Amino acid sequence: MRPLTEAETRAVFEKLARYIGENIQLLVDRPDGTYCFRLHRDRVYYLSEKLLKVAASVPRDGLVSLGTCFGKFTKTQKFRLSVTALDFLAPYAKYKVWVKPGSEQSFLYGNHVLKSGLGRITENTAQYQGVVVYSMADVPLGFGVAAKSTQECRKVDPMAIVVFHQADVGEYVRSEDTLT
Amino acid sequence: MAAVRVEEVLAAAEEQEAEKRRSITVEKELELEFDLGNLLALDRNPPPAAGLRGAGPRREALLRALARDNTQLLVARLWELPAERAGGAGGPVVARLPEPAFRLPREKPPPRPRPPTRWEQFARLKGIRRRKKTSLVWDEQAKEWRRRWGYRRAGGDPARAWLAEVPEGADPEEDQFARLRREKRERVARNELNRLRNLARAHRAGTAIPAAPLHPTGHQSREELGHVARVARVSTASLGRFQPRLPKESAEPPSRNGGRKRRFEPLLGNLADERSRQLQLLRDMGSKKPVLDITRAVNKQLRQEEAEAAANKGKKQSQRGKRGRRQQRPGRSGKKSGARRQQQQRPAGG
Numbered sequence: 001m002r003p004l005t006e007a008e009t010r011a012v013f014e015k016l017a018r019y020i021g022e023n024i025q026l027l028v029d030r031p032d033g034t035y036c037f038r039l040h041r042d043r044v045y046y047l048s049e050k051l052l053k054v055a056a057s058v059p060r061d062g063l064v065s066l067g068t069c070f071g072k073f074t075k076t077q078k079f080r081l082s083v084t085a086l087d088f089l090a091p092y093a094k095y096k097v098w099v100k101p102g103s104e105q106s107f108l109y110g111n112h113v114l115k116s117g118l119g120r121i122t123e124n125t126a127q128y129q130g131v132v133v134y135s136m137a138d139v140p141l142g143f144g145v146a147a148k149s150t151q152e153c154r155k156v157d158p159m160a161i162v163v164f165h166q167a168d169v170g171e172y173v174r175s176e177d178t179l180t
Numbered sequence: 181m182a183a184v185r186v187e188e189v190l191a192a193a194e195e196q197e198a199e200k201r202r203s204i205t206v207e208k209e210l211e212l213e214f215d216l217g218n219l220l221a222l223d224r225n226p227p228p229a230a231g232l233r234g235a236g237p238r239r240e241a242l243l244r245a246l247a248r249d250n251t252q253l254l255v256a257r258l259w260e261l262p263a264e265r266a267g268g269a270g271g272p273v274v275a276r277l278p279e280p281a282f283r284l285p286r287e288k289p290p291p292r293p294r295p296p297t298r299w300e301q302f303a304r305l306k307g308i309r310r311r312k313k314t315s316l317v318w319d320e321q322a323k324e325w326r327r328r329w330g331y332r333r334a335g336g337d338p339a340r341a342w343l344a345e346v347p348e349g350a351d352p353e354e355d356q357f358a359r360l361r362r363e364k365r366e367r368v369a370r371n372e373l374n375r376l377r378n379l380a381r382a383h384r385a386g387t388a389i390p391a392a393p394l395h396p397t398g399h400q401s402r403e404e405l406g407h408v409a410r411v412a413r414v415s416t417a418s419l420g421r422f423q424p425r426l427p428k429e430s431a432e433p434p435s436r437n438g439g440r441k442r443r444f445e446p447l448l449g450n451l452a453d454e455r456s457r458q459l460q461l462l463r464d465m466g467s468k469k470p471v472l473d474i475t476r477a478v479n480k481q482l483r484q485e486e487a488e489a490a491a492n493k494g495k496k497q498s499q500r501g502k503r504g505r506r507q508q509r510p511g512r513s514g515k516k517s518g519a520r521r522q523q524q525q526r527p528a529g530g
Contacts, residue, residue, distance in 0.1 A: 003445045003454065009461060022466055028458045034451045049451055056447055126475040149475060151482050 001040040001055065001063065011079045012037065012044055012070070016089070018130035019081070019143065023092035040065075043072040043180060044079070046088065065180040083142055083167035084179065086132075090140035093132035095122045097144065097163050104135050108170035113144065113163035115156055125150045131163060142168030204256070206249040214257050217280030221254040294382040298374070 004012065016024050027035070027046070034049040040063060047055070047067025055066040068088065071081040099107055103117025119136050127149045133141045144163040153162050171179065213222040228242060261275040296304065303309075316325040319334035326334035344356035400408070413420040445454070 002447060003449070005444065006461075009458060010465070013458075013462060013465060017465065022462070024462055025459065028455060028462065034455065036451055036454060038447070053448065124475045127478070149478055151479050 001038050001060065001066070004037050004039050004044065008039065008044075008073065008077075008079075009037070011073075011077070015071070015079045015081055019089050019094070019132060020092040021094045023094070026092060027088060037070070038066070039073075042074075044070045046070050046085075069180050081143060081167065082179070083169060083171045086140055086142065086167070086169065089143075090132055090134075093140075095125045095129050095131045095146070096134055097121050097125075097131045097146070098134050098136055098138075099141065101136055104141065107133060107141060107165060108168050110165055110168065110170065110174070112147075112161040112165045114158065115153065115160050115162050116158040118153065118162050121146075121150055121153055121162075123150055127152070130166075133163060133168070140169075142166070142170075204252060206252050208249075208253070212250065212253055214254065215280060215282045216257060216261065217278050218282050218284070219254070219258075219277075220282055221250055221257075223250050292385070292387045294387045295385045297378040297381075 013024055016027075020027075035046060036049065036052060038045050038047065038052065040060075043065075045065070045067045046069075051067055055063065068084055069082060070085040070088075071079055073079055097113065098119035098121070099113055100117050100119045103113065106117065107113055113133065122131075125131065125146050127146060129146045129149075131144050131146050133144050135141055143166040145166060147161045147164050148156055156162070208223070208225055210223075210225050213224070214220070215222075223246075227246065233239075258275055261277065263273050263275050265271045266274040313328065315328060317328050317334040318324075319326040321336075322334075326332055328334065344360060346352060346354075346356055350356075413423050416423060
């Protein structure tokens with residue numbers, strides 16, 4: 001377990017900024033305690049200082065997970081956000097996409113969101129912008145990347161993909177073994 | 181008239197004299213304490229209480245006057261010291277200062293004690309204490325007091341020992357004299373090794389013991405030579421950037437970790453520091469956002485395209501209207517106006 005280096009912090013923040021923009025400050029600088037990011041076995045964890053002090057006393061090979069896992073660094077040092085970060089990112093999301101009840105299940109099974117399943121989308125969403133996917137009852141379902149901007153979404157045909165799937169809460173069941 | 185003028189002149193001269201003397205005489209209630217070895221003058225007089233409170237030019241002036249007076253007294257004392265000429269007859273007049281009386285505190289921290297050697301640790305553990313040995317030993321054969329070791333030692337000169345018994349269980353063919361010499365050499369070498377190890381341990385522990393006496397030249401290991409060469413390279417004014425290199429030496433500067441793996445921040449380091457660094461990083465990242473708002477640019481482009489598409493549509497319809505004028509006259513105007521109305525509406529909605 002170690003703190004992130006400068007380059008790693010930059011990679012993580014850039015990824016987070018695609019979804020929550022400048023609200024990352026609210027994650028870094030919290031009024032209710034000191035929270036920090038730590039790296040353990042290529043996975044980035046977000047935890048409070050209290051928890052960090054306790055976790056520091058666990059031996060390295062016995063430590064499985066600590067705090068909340070935000071994502072992991074791949075072999076080529078790219079940061080991939082995981083669904084376990086949803087609870088922290090959903091409240092601060094800038095661009096949101098609401099999915100119709102009919103295609104909720106499809107998204108939760110790992111498929112992309114088609115135009116026919118699109119309920120609402122935040123105005124001024126750019127193409128390839130990171131979005132958080134909600135159900136119509138405002139329950140966060142996962143992350144995605146907007147395949148088309150809001151303007152284009154209006155004109156495109158119903159079977160076109162509008163949101164690429166990145167992570168969804170169905171992974172808690174599907175990848176139960178590999179999720180930390 | 182002349183007398184008056186003379187009196188005036190004398191009075192004026194006296195004024196001037198008094199003025200001069202006033203500038204070099206200082207009156208103090210309590211005498212100052214001087215430590216001329218340190219060029220120190222201690223003034224125990226209570227300061228003028230009224231003027232020193234609060235900042236301001238008056239306070240400055242008072243303090244300056246106080247300093248001037250005290251310096252005057254110190255300099256007067258210095259002038260009273262025995263003087264001599266430094267550097268021969270033509271050199272400057274120099275006062276010989278007495279020994280300093282005031283003890284100044286240490287500039288640097290005191291040196292740390294060296295760590296105990298392996299023997300010292302063992303002795304402490306076992307409770308072994310040093311027994312004072314006598315310098316002379318009674319030699320039974322020579323019937324006199326002889327040194328313990330050295331010239332004319334008790335027990336005879338070991339180089340002149342003409343008999344070396346073969347111990348039990350030893351190889352009868354073995355040369356005992358050679359064995360004794362070899363063992364002595366080994367003992368000496370082991371002792372030297374342990375002494376150097378103790379020095380190295382003390383040096384590593386950070387005491388004031390320098391590493392220089394560790395190995396005499398000619399007996400240095402490859403790592404030590406490399407380290408010394410690195411230090412010598414960097415000890416130039418340009419920190420070793422323009423030093424000539426050997427043909428096979430690498431050109432990049434040596435890593436600060438000395439070839440070891442990369443160093444990370446401590447796990448539980450200063451968290452507030454970490455937080456402020458991260459916020460700074462966020463600010464830097466935020467400031468580099470592109471000025472061009474891609475969404476707006478794309479929307480503008482889309483609107484333009486839609487407008488063009490609508491214009492083309494309108495043109496096509498008007499063309500068709502020209503050809504099929506008679507059949508489509510009632511519908512034509514409707515379609516055109518409809519298209520124009522659509523055109524006007526879309527920019528407002530987009």
